[in-house]
Amino acid sequence: MKESKKIFPQAHQWFQSKGWQVAPFQEEAWQAYADGKSGLVNAPTGSGKTYSLMLPVLLSGDSTSPRPSPPRRGGEGVRCIWITPIRALAKEIFQSAERAIEALDLDWTVDVRTGDTTTAQRAKQKAKMPNLLITTPESLHLLISSKGYDKTFKNLKCVVVDEWHELMGSKRAVQMELGLSRLRGLNPTLRTWGISATIGNMEEALEVLLGPHFPEREIAVIKADIQKKIEVVSILPDEVETLPWAGHLGIKMLKKVLPVIDKSESTLIFTNTRSMAEIWYQKILDVAPKMAGIMAMHHGSISRDIRFWVEDALHTGLLKAVVCTSSLDLGVDFRPVESIVQIGSPKGVARFMQRAGRSGHQPGATSRIYFVPTHTLELVEAAALRQGIVDNIVEEREPYIRSFDVLVQYLVTLAVSDGFYPKEIFEEVKKTFSYESISPEEWQWCLDFITTGGKSLSGYDEFHKVEIMQDGLFKVTSRRTAQRHRMSMGTIVSDAMIKVKFQRGGYLGSIEEYFFSRLKPGDVFWFAGQNLELVKMRGMIAEVRKANTKNGLVPSWKGGRMPLSAKMGAMLRRKIEESVSKQHNDPELKLIEPLWELQRERSHIPSRDEFLIEKYKSEDGYHLFFYPFEGRLVHEGMATLLAYRLSLFKPLTFSIAMNDYGFELLADSSIPIEEALDSDVFTLTDLREDIMQSVNAVEMARRRFRDIASIAGLIFTGYPGQPVKDRHLQSSSQLIFNVLQDYEPDNLLLQQAYDEALEFQLEEGRLRQALERIHKQEIVIQNMDKPSPFSFPIMVDRMSRDKLTSESLEDQVKKMKLKMG
């Protein structure tokens, strides 16, 4: 370690002058960088990870001079690119860089380039690029799509990808891989560094960043040895009966949450959905009107202006509490708050830890997170989360591979700028993790696709985007094509949103088109913490005014589903067992004991090597309940699979319901489950075939295809400010889907849609593992006279989806409770 001091004495001096300590991992990173290595710095937020790479980049030979010297004239171009997944973080990186440059008296220039960069700034950059460029993966691709980009990046020595764990597991990472492959093509000695929080598959994260064939001896992995203490405090009801058996809102716990808010300087209240945030915000105001003015709300559909204001107000101590969704997980790294409250299951240990980390930022300080269960079985989740933290469990982020939509977009990007020669680019693309396995035929398909639209779309000129020049250069010559392409780059596809505005101006945020299709003028809804009356619709704008009525609809957004992570599922199974055998110290598990007694009385509690199937007959029909604890998506797949296999024994129509813990099959005549078990209904044999038979794979693929088509540039989503209506997008994507389905079933984008449906919607891999596990377990079939605590919430879930009944859900649940005695 002594030697590194010789390499960057200025850095040490600067740290000293500030009274900062140089952490061992920082020194290690400086050394590795000076040695010319690439790699990954694995360090938590707030650990000084930025300077672990910022300083060696600035101070090493990549700078014009490590000592003060008169600035050289322009033309040096970009020497380092710093990638951040979030625009808002760019500002912070920029400030860190400026601070370092000034303190060390260097002649680096630094600037930010994102969608927020103004036209004037862009023009300035075009004349003279900064030496350190802070940008996003999307903006990097936009730069690659401009003429002479190879000159811009001619002197590039290093790329740093910040928050790499955030990109991993999304197509944005694939886009990053492609961008890196091109930059390495331009500069074979380019150093690539990632900065990442811990994820379950760290080695893979490194491999994705550097590509699978990066020379081993040029790689370094730097791990910050900072262990954060996290304390999980459940907010418990006085009696377990207070908690509902089913439900997810947790409003019943409101009174217990208020004291936490009261006694803390500042509190973040995390909810799982945007509508839940809206509801909690309103309910808190209802019971604690004094919170008006010192409490705010923050979620992804609220306008950026309002969100910035909230972040700022939290900084300056104006706000005492903010109700939010994961929009505050990341992004602006604000001053830590005193208390964190999590309402309902966060579904994964990593997400929970990240949120906990928002409190107690001082080194050595303990982060405390209050967990609020919203139904009885979530008491077990509390214990599971605590154990998960103790055992250091962190979920994986699975990288996307072979995403042909991202690849064809990239190829058009290259064709838009200076054009490309396929042979050269193929070699680069093959070196990425994502496309390592691409075959020459598949590559040729991509080239055909961008030049002719492929076999079935060749009749349409708009798909002939790229031309092949005489010398074999692939290039876009049409201005319109180039412009449209630049306008639709990136891999994030959003639904068309209606903007919500006050009549006199004042933009509040956006809600999906669908929500408004059910509303007529005069209707009242809650949004952004306000009670609003719809005045009129104007295109994609909803004009509103403040309403005086107390009640209103709460918008629901489509959003993504967050199923229980596999690791949480395993931990839940373990904790149930510990709770039942009373081998634990968790207060939550103690509280839930009466529920186990009831479960045992009415049914059975499965041990680790048992798999429980409950049978129950009601006036609705014949029910079967299964409990794999694998999350909603896997359950949905498994339920359809079993329904299909069971129907081979006897013609039956099933209705299916599920939650994160288990699923239900309901039929109107008896279900031959024993018979089916005898002939191995959980078998892995013919799994793929049976899945394809049982689920509506075409429909699932059709839905995935919309995003794929938009990333691949098959559909144009409109000019900024005048988006194309969703139903138009829907229909054009469907049209193309149908054409491909009929005339070109081997189309790679179409196949990708099927692959994604299987992998991400059915979570086939996890389904397979779950079936394997069940196979090794002993199956216990239990008849029930009354629904068990396990099965009850699933039944409620089914009822809430049953449109035929006119009874309100609440009445039904009451009736059911009476019946159950």
Place this chain on the structure above:
DNA sequence: GACCTGCTGCGGCGTG
């Protein structure tokens, strides 16, 4: 195509 609880993230109308 959605409703049935369901997050987050970026970019965009210019070629010397």
